[in-house]
Amino acid sequence: MALIRLEAVEREFAVHQRVGRVRRRRQVVRAVDGISFDVSAGEIVGYIGPNGAGKSTTIKMLTGILMPTAGTVRVDGLDPQRARTELAMRIGVVFGQRNQLWWDLPLRDSFELLRHVYRVPAARHAGRLAEFVDLLDLGPFLDTPVRQLSLGQKMRGEITAALLHDPSILYLDEPTIGLDVVSKSRVREFLARVNRELGVTVILTTHDLSDVERLCSRVMVIDLGRLVYDGTVDDLKARHGQYRTLVVDLEAPNGPLAVDGAEVVRVEGPRQWLRFHRDRKTAAELIADIARITPVVDLTVEEPRIEDVIALLYGRAEKD
Amino acid sequence: MADATPSIAEQATIWRKLVAARIRADWQYRTSFVLFTVSQFVAAFVDIAVVLVLFTNVDRLAGWSVAEVAFLYGTASLAFGLADVFVSEVEFVAHHIRHGSFDRFLLRPVGPLLLLSGHEFAFRRAGKVFQAALVLAVAVTQVDVGWDAARVAMVVQMVVVGFLIFSGIWVVTSSIAFWAVEIREVANSFTYGGNFLAHYPMEIFSGWLRRLATIVPLAFVSYYPALWVLGRNDPHGSPAWLRFAGPLVAAGVVLVARAVWSSGIRHYRSTGS
Amino acid sequence: MALLAAGRFPLHWAVAHRSFRRYSTYRGATFAGVFTNTVFGFIQAYVLLAVLGQRGEVGGFDAADVVTFTFVTQGLLAAVAAFGPFELADRITSGDVVSDLYRPFDLQSWWLAQDAGRAGFQLVFRGVPPFAVAALAFDVRLPADAGVWAAFVLSLGLAVTIAFAWRFAISLTAFWLIDARGFVQLTGLVFLFFSGFVVPLGFFPDGLRAVAQVLPFSAVVQLPVEVFLSKHRAPAELALVLARQAAWVLVILVAGRAVLARAWRKVVVQGG
Numbered sequence: 024m025a026l027i028r029l030e031a032v033e034r035e036f037a038v039h040q041r042v043g044r045v046r047r048r049r050q051v052v053r054a055v056d057g058i059s060f061d062v063s064a065g066e067i068v069g070y071i072g073p074n075g076a077g078k079s080t081t082i083k084m085l086t087g088i089l090m091p092t093a094g095t096v097r098v099d100g101l102d103p104q105r106a107r108t109e110l111a112m113r114i115g116v117v118f119g120q121r122n123q124l125w126w127d128l129p130l131r132d133s134f135e136l137l138r139h140v141y142r143v144p145a146a147r148h149a150g151r152l153a154e155f156v157d158l159l160d161l162g163p164f165l166d167t168p169v170r171q172l173s174l175g176q177k178m179r180g181e182i183t184a185a186l187l188h189d190p191s192i193l194y195l196d197e198p199t200i201g202l203d204v205v206s207k208s209r210v211r212e213f214l215a216r217v218n219r220e221l222g223v224t225v226i227l228t229t230h231d232l233s234d235v236e237r238l239c240s241r242v243m244v245i246d247l248g249r250l251v252y253d254g255t256v257d258d259l260k261a262r263h264g265q266y267r268t269l270v271v272d273l274e275a276p277n278g279p280l281a282v283d284g285a286e287v288v289r290v291e292g293p294r295q296w297l298r299f300h301r302d303r304k305t306a307a308e309l310i311a312d313i314a315r316i317t318p319v320v321d322l323t324v325e326e327p328r329i330e331d332v333i334a335l336l337y338g339r340a341e342k343d
Numbered sequence: 344m345a346d347a348t349p350s351i352a353e354q355a356t357i358w359r360k361l362v363a364a365r366i367r368a369d370w371q372y373r374t375s376f377v378l379f380t381v382s383q384f385v386a387a388f389v390d391i392a393v394v395l396v397l398f399t400n401v402d403r404l405a406g407w408s409v410a411e412v413a414f415l416y417g418t419a420s421l422a423f424g425l426a427d428v429f430v431s432e433v434e435f436v437a438h439h440i441r442h443g444s445f446d447r448f449l450l451r452p453v454g455p456l457l458l459l460s461g462h463e464f465a466f467r468r469a470g471k472v473f474q475a476a477l478v479l480a481v482a483v484t485q486v487d488v489g490w491d492a493a494r495v496a497m498v499v500q501m502v503v504v505g506f507l508i509f510s511g512i513w514v515v516t517s518s519i520a521f522w523a524v525e526i527r528e529v530a531n532s533f534t535y536g537g538n539f540l541a542h543y544p545m546e547i548f549s550g551w552l553r554r555l556a557t558i559v560p561l562a563f564v565s566y567y568p569a570l571w572v573l574g575r576n577d578p579h580g581s582p583a584w585l586r587f588a589g590p591l592v593a594a595g596v597v598l599v600a601r602a603v604w605s606s607g608i609r610h611y612r613s614t615g616s
Numbered sequence: 617m618a619l620l621a622a623g624r625f626p627l628h629w630a631v632a633h634r635s636f637r638r639y640s641t642y643r644g645a646t647f648a649g650v651f652t653n654t655v656f657g658f659i660q661a662y663v664l665l666a667v668l669g670q671r672g673e674v675g676g677f678d679a680a681d682v683v684t685f686t687f688v689t690q691g692l693l694a695a696v697a698a699f700g701p702f703e704l705a706d707r708i709t710s711g712d713v714v715s716d717l718y719r720p721f722d723l724q725s726w727w728l729a730q731d732a733g734r735a736g737f738q739l740v741f742r743g744v745p746p747f748a749v750a751a752l753a754f755d756v757r758l759p760a761d762a763g764v765w766a767a768f769v770l771s772l773g774l775a776v777t778i779a780f781a782w783r784f785a786i787s788l789t790a791f792w793l794i795d796a797r798g799f800v801q802l803t804g805l806v807f808l809f810f811s812g813f814v815v816p817l818g819f820f821p822d823g824l825r826a827v828a829q830v831l832p833f834s835a836v837v838q839l840p841v842e843v844f845l846s847k848h849r850a851p852a853e854l855a856l857v858l859a860r861q862a863a864w865v866l867v868i869l870v871a872g873r874a875v876l877a878r879a880w881r882k883v884v885v886q887g888g
Contacts, residue, residue, distance in 0.1 A: 037614075088612065108453070136364055375793075377798070378797075385805060527648065543662075
């Protein structure tokens, strides 16, 4: 039995547009247009899509903030519509851009307050907090007011706050936004660990595709309210990432190389980037072709980048 | 794992902790905190000062002495002050909806009303409670009443009933925000306006306003019970049983408030922000 | 005010106009405000009428005067804005004001223009409706002739300017207090009480009334409404009233500029 199950879920919004000075026209917008998926316990799922695709709306329906206009939602056997408070005990939510910690008080106080809100026994809470303090290195700033924390520290605090009551599911909305590379890596490491060691199922929406690549076993791409891809990251790249890039360092700068089956996408001095379709030409053939034109000093082959893959997917969905 | 619905004791603890946190947070801005508290305390006295000023021009207002009006004022303001301290925070629903921060309250395993009350608690509102209690204490000694156990009990009941009625009005009028967040201010006419109205004997108001004050049951906060306590007659001939109907009216108000609030939350969850 | 003349007028007019437009978009809030003012007006009117009771008049005010007074002052409340919004104070608290101080135009006249737009909107859209409702329910007193109307309009303009000047000066305390909200609230109360808004000054006992006459607040509410009620008919009297108001305008505006100069020095020296 899947931990999370969505069946044919729809969500319509009535949008009022002002026409002229007084009258308003009522338009119905389908933010979510028939989405179905299952998530099993223990998965880390990336939920991505362009802005306005319906990501936040889906998360809101999963957490009980919003009710679907059609379809069913089941999370841990519960219907978020009816069992909001019961479900709230079992989930944790982190918003990347909106914090839930108490702004003017030490981080420690926020944890203590949430302990009461979630009715976690003191001893268990203390033990768990100690674990997280260790894992995320919260010690140095546990007594600092939240408003004085850096973005990275705040995010670590937020994630801890969301996990202290031992939820089975963690939802994160843009958790690495605005963080520097080191902090991002830390957060990802932590999430992977939490998933591995505590068995927490993680649903993550993000615009940072390296989050998806490094962290998620599974990725769902949503666009215009519909699911356009649901599978592994590798499959995504394999299926939709047909173009590879050959980066060559020539002996001397040259005009863009004219080679059959490849397209020069970038030139920087003696270095050129050539895009080629993996099925129509092999890397070896291409290198040989280039070497016939001009001496090659060094080369690398770049696998499809997920950004390009996604962009292609979005573009494709729009055309549909 | 703890039970999904917190017990009364657990809710009280959660509320207490949230309030303590809020006070600690506000205390970080000491000068503002103190100034605000003082200004609210002073503001509370302006109210009764007005009544006193009016009485420098007359001996009786519609036949009521200054002590009797002060009694009305004291009971109504004390009830209002208590509601202001514990329940007025619900007004902030409009603010949170406008700023998109209301969702947070729906993510916790506790009712959003409790969370709002604790979160938006403001210590400075307590000033009104003390001021009202003071005025009531003075009024009680000045009115021409033979105080017995029954009458004392009635005064206590007035404050409790009044607290419930004002709380109910606050919740119902704040719930407007779920449907039309821009006109939230209308609530002030019923809460602050209601308090203002309940300071004075109903007799001074025109028929339509008296009837309105019986439906939005402000007349049950101070006026009707005061008629019995002070041994006065209603020149408009209202039935005697109305003076004891307070508890029933309060219960009705609480039920209505709960229904409207739940309905508001349901509406919010089905239409989004 | 020479600044207004020096070719800056188009700018100030644009600022005022924009401010007016902005407030006109707050339809819901305007409606809610009118509703509240009207309700409070009714309650207050009945209370004052009850005081009048058998006597028929107090402090030179009869029933029609008292009702008219109540609803005109309720209508003025939004324009006078004793409790805010104190946008300038917020900008000082947040530090945004520093960029304003470096701009090549006078801060006080800029905020005056902005406030004029707002006040203009609220005088009309928050001022007229409650009075219109009152006129249906009660016997109200309208100005006796065109001369009184004209004087009233002038008086209103001056009143709103005094209110602005006061709020401007109060907002500047944020430079020293950082968070001026508590102080602002306190002054708002004093303002309202002594302006005659809460109770007409004619109802005050003699001592208190003397204090109120000395303070500028009566010039903001009590005076314009007295003009409206045709309490000052003779041109000489009217001129005196308007002169009093004008004097307060000058005094508080100048005081505000003095405080601004000190604040500016503080900013420059301490870096805000």
